[in-house]
Amino acid sequence: MDKQDNQSHEEQQRILAIERYEDGEAPQSISSSLGRSKSWFYKWLERRRNGTTQWYVEHSRRPLGCPTGPPKRSKRLSSWCD
Numbered sequence: 001m002d003k004q005d006n007q008s009h010e011e012q013q014r015i016l017a018i019e020r021y022e023d024g025e026a027p028q029s030i031s032s033s034l035g036r037s038k039s040w041f042y043k044w045l046e047r048r049r050n051g052t053t054q055w056y057v058e059h060s061r062r063p064l065g066c067p068t069g070p071p072k073r074s075k076r077l078s079s080w081c082d
Helices: 009-022 027-033 038-049 075-081
Strands: none
Touching: 009 027, 009 038, 027 038
């Protein structure tokens, strides 16, 4: 099975964009021809430069934890419940 068979259209587009850049094409030209923003292009260029093998795979946007944490019990309620 070909490696590209396992990649989504989005992932293939990311790889193609960076390959075009590495071949000397300007970021503005690449992003506009793909209908993407320059920030989209630079996001994937940065990931490519970081050197991970699967740089083109989207990372989860799910938070790692709850920013507010679980509700705290008041002392008054705690003594009543215990």
